[in-house]
Amino acid sequence: MINREQCLAWDKEDQLNQFKQHFALPEGVIYLDGNSLGAQPTAALSLANHVVTQEWGKDLINSWNTADWWGLPTRLGDKVAQLIGADSGETVITDSTTLNLFKVLSAAIKIQAEQYPERKVIVAEKDAFPTDLYIIEGLINQISQGYRLVLIESNEDLYSLLDSNEVVAVVLSHVNYRTGYFYDMSAINAKIHEKNALVIWDLCHSVGAVPMELKQTDSDFAIGCTYKYLNGGPGSPALLWVNPKHQEGFWQPLSGWWGHQQPFAMAQHYQPSQGIRRYLCGTQPIVSMRLIECGLDIFLSTDMQLIREKSLKLTDLFMQLVEQECSEFGFTLITPKQHKHRGSHVSFRHEQGYAIIQALIARGVIGDYREPEVLRFGITPLYLGYEDIWNAVQHLKNVMTHAEWKNKQYQIRGSVT
Amino acid sequence: MINREQCLAWDKEDQLNQFKQHFALPEGVIYLDGNSLGAQPTAALSLANHVVTQEWGKDLINSWNTADWWGLPTRLGDKVAQLIGADSGETVITDSTTLNLFKVLSAAIKIQAEQYPERKVIVAEKDAFPTDLYIIEGLINQISQGYRLVLIESNEDLYSLLDSNEVVAVVLSHVNYRTGYFYDMSAINAKIHEKNALVIWDLCHSVGAVPMELKQTDSDFAIGCTYKYLNGGPGSPALLWVNPKHQEGFWQPLSGWWGHQQPFAMAQHYQPSQGIRRYLCGTQPIVSMRLIECGLDIFLSTDMQLIREKSLKLTDLFMQLVEQECSEFGFTLITPKQHKHRGSHVSFRHEQGYAIIQALIARGVIGDYREPEVLRFGITPLYLGYEDIWNAVQHLKNVMTHAEWKNKQYQIRGSVT
Known part of the structure; x- marks a missing residue:
């Protein structure tokens, strides 16, 4: 049996405890949705003031040079690189994850068309975050030429498809947004490359949550959000990584001025920049871009291994406490118990999932709901402690014991959950 | 002869004089680059604070509903609509101008392929802002199927191309970024439609600068920046307008979750939202998006006709004063003198253009330089007066009289001008 005192003791000896002070969290809230929108770094307020009044207001157009707006996509990219096992010059921050998938999949298709035109x-994945599937559909519809999307439900599906020697590229969620299933990147890359296919990793639910080695494991492409575990701010632009072996020679189709070799020469023809900059397109939303650095700098002052260790302890604790305190309420754990296959969120299935999440939110425990029937709780080790997990589960127990979820107002679905 | 007193008198009787107080401009600066990065509305600071501390920091994920982040693209779009002659539900603010051109050109190509597959x-335009040409190249390369880009240098080029009956769509800059040439939208639309081609207007240098009637003139598509004359903030997301007659039935290829008919149903297949929302793609940079409203609200409290009248008076004045004060220095006006063909900036060609602009900047007169040899001065009637124009030309005269531009430091080209 785990009790509150044990949780308090773990908090006391927690090496990452000090980081909570760098985030502005409202009083009385246990925030378990940092995997959807990461909390606000306290530094973001003064930086926002500076960007608005000094960079925009006073320095105006000159800030492209003096505040290095021009270098933002690669400067931020090089910081993210340190969290994903990449070297400098391989990553940019730009546009959205969905658009970045369009770019890298276009590049993957071009690369493969040269060597394996019949593929x-x-x-x-059938269970991918849907926007990945939507943009793949959009791309395939546009280029036609017989390309088709095949959805898999398991690794076995993947392996048998690979055996057909028809596969151009495989798009995988490094950590599944719903279940929290965490792929073994190295093993999967080897399987995919064995059959000469390319891999694109969607890191939305893994970057800042788990350590990874994109380059060492010989991944091909990666994309992902900066506004979830990385605390970049609501809807902040996304990351895009390309293995240097694929960077040159392929011109992704969203070719805009920022990706041009000489953006200010006003040339009539597009000539892609060397290296990763060719994955840039149009002008970026500078205020949102600037704020990304606050969260990244916190991450770079700590260690992804420490974060991972605490994440596993917290998710273990969450699972154990729900089993211990809420066993009679019909929650079905859908997140893997195996550490090597678990990201940094914990999900349960429950037929009243939507109403239960609403009742929890009313108590200040912010998790989220995903269709169908999934209660999802994000675990962010930099601003959550062991007592928070204890308290969250006690709230859940109370919601269930007193059937608070039956309150009618919790059953009316809003537009965004 | 115009003198300073005359300019002061015009300022006194200027109905728009009061609006300058709504913008934060640095002391001692005459800002003639609002056509590149609009000045900061004073309201943007408190809004940025609110968005960071309250919406992101305190309300967190709930702000999608409580702060209506979810409705931002269309709520802002409906405000812009009032400045471009469009109705509600026809405009979104999202992504960048370059990406939005990719979307609407893709739609135009699909529409035309059904009726005129041989086109x-x-x-x-050869003289279009280059990013427009780059993204057209990217799109054409990707879809192949024989599409090709033909560049025109004059209206006569356009008309003879249209006569060939091969034209799918025409992309035109409503106001040219370099010369300030301003198209007669109505007349050009008629010419293009007469030959069953479609028109896409790039409004980057016209929205907020000149009145326009997209719908009444039967335009097909429009895209444009919000960070220039509209003062939306550095790199703020762009506008996209589609004539309602083209909105349904065509699925633009950058299909992401935000454009889905049921974004939270987590459906595996893309089903575009009805209407203009289908031109949305991935998650938007909320902080940058939110700030756009400050500038728009200023515009909506005034009148584009008044702005246009003052713009023409100021650009007339600028041209007259350069002629009067600087006639011996070799400036060649490249902006049309005819009101009906002039936007809201004035450009001169001078072989020492780059160094002259640098010397002016050192004096606090911020204009910009565009290759080749073009000095460009943006005229923004909401925060510029007649005396500002007088003073700017006096500075120019001094730079030339004392050959300040010969100072070596002004001749070293930086990365961004």
Whole structure:
């Protein structure tokens, strides 16, 4: 049996405890949705003031040079690189994850068309975050030429598709947004490359949550959000990484001025910049871009291994406490118990999932709900402690014991959950 | 002869004089680059604070509903609509101008392919802002199928191309970024439609600068920046307008979750939202998006006709004063003198253009330089007066009289001008 005192003791000896002070969290809230929108770094307020009044207001157009707006996509990219196992010059922050998938999948298709023109299958997971599937559909519809999307439900599906030698590229969620299933990147890359397919990793639910080695594991492409575990701010622009071996020679189709070799020469023809900058397109939302650095700098002052250790302890604790305190309420754990296959969130299935999440939110415990029937709790080790997990589960127990979820107002679905 | 007293008198009787107080401009600066990065509305500071501390920091994920982040693209779009002659539900603010051109040109190509499958020519101006040409190239390369880009240098080029009956769509800059040439939208639309081609207007240098009637003139598509004359903030997301007659039935290829009919149903297949929302793609940079409203609200409290009248008086004045004060220094006016063909900036060609602009900047007169040899001065009637124009030309005269531009430091080109 785990009790509150044990949780308090773990908090006391926690090496990451000090980081909570760098985040502005409202009083009385246990925030378990940092995997959807990361909390606000306290530094973001003064930086926002500076960007608005000094960079925009006073320095105006000159800030492209003096505040290095021009270098933002690669400067921020090089910081993210340190969290994903990449070297400098391989990552940019730009546009959205969805658009970045369009770019890298276009590049993957071009690369493969040169060597394996007969291959036409793009593989993705049935359970991928839907926007990945939507943009793949959009791309395939546009280029036609017989390309088709095939959805897999398991690794076995993947392996048998790979055996067909028809696969161009495989798009995988490094950590599944719903279940929290965490792929073994190295093993999967080897399987995919064995059959000469390329891999695109969607890191939305893994960057800042788990350590990874994109380059050492010989991944091909990666994309992902900066506004979840990385605390970049609501809807902040996304990351895009390309293995240097694929960077040159392929011109992604969203070719805009920022990706041009000489952006100010006003040339009539597009000539892509060397290296990763060719994945840039149009002008970026500078205020949102600037704020990303606050969260990144916190991450770079700590260690992803420490974060991972605490994440596993907290998710273990969450699972154990729900089993211990809420066993009679019909929650079905859908997140893997195996550490090597678990990201940094914990999900349960419950037929009243939506109303239960609403009742929890009313108590200040912010988790989220995902169709169908999934209660999802994000675990962010930099601003959550062991007592928070204890308290969250006690709230859940109370919601269930007193059937608070039956309150009618919790059953009316809003537009965004 | 115009003198300073005359300019002061005009300022006194200026109905728009009061609006300058709504913008934070640095002391001692005459800002003639609002056509590149609009000045900061004073309201943007408190709004940025609110968005960071309250919406992001305190309300967290709930702000999607409580602060209506979810409705931002269309709520802002409906405000812009009032400045471009469009109705509600026809405009979104999202992504960048370059990406939005990719979307609407893709739609235009699909529409035309159904009725005129043999047509393969996309027309754009040789003197278009280059990113428009780059993204057209990217799109054409990707879809192949024989599409090609043909560049025009004059209206006569356009008309003879249209006569060939090969034209799918024409992309035109409503106001040219370099010369300030301003198209007669109504007349050009008629010419283009007469030959069954479609028109895409790039409004980057016209929205907020000149009145326009997109719908009444039967335009097909429009895209444009919010960070220039509209004062939306550095790199703020762009506008996209589609004539309602083209909105349904065509699925633009950058299909992401935000454009889905049921974004939270987590459906595996893309089903575009009805209407203009289908031009949305991935998650938007909320902080940058939110700040756009400050500038828009200023515009909506005034009148584009008044702005246009003052703009023409100021640009007339600028041209007259350069002629009167600087006639011996070799400036060649490249902006049309005819009101109906002039936007809201004035450009001169001078072989020492780059160094002259640098010397002016050192004096606090911020204009910009565009290759080749173009000095460009943006005229923004909401925060510039007649005396500002007088003073700017006096500075120019001094730079030339004392040959300040010969100072070596002004001749070293930086990365961004």
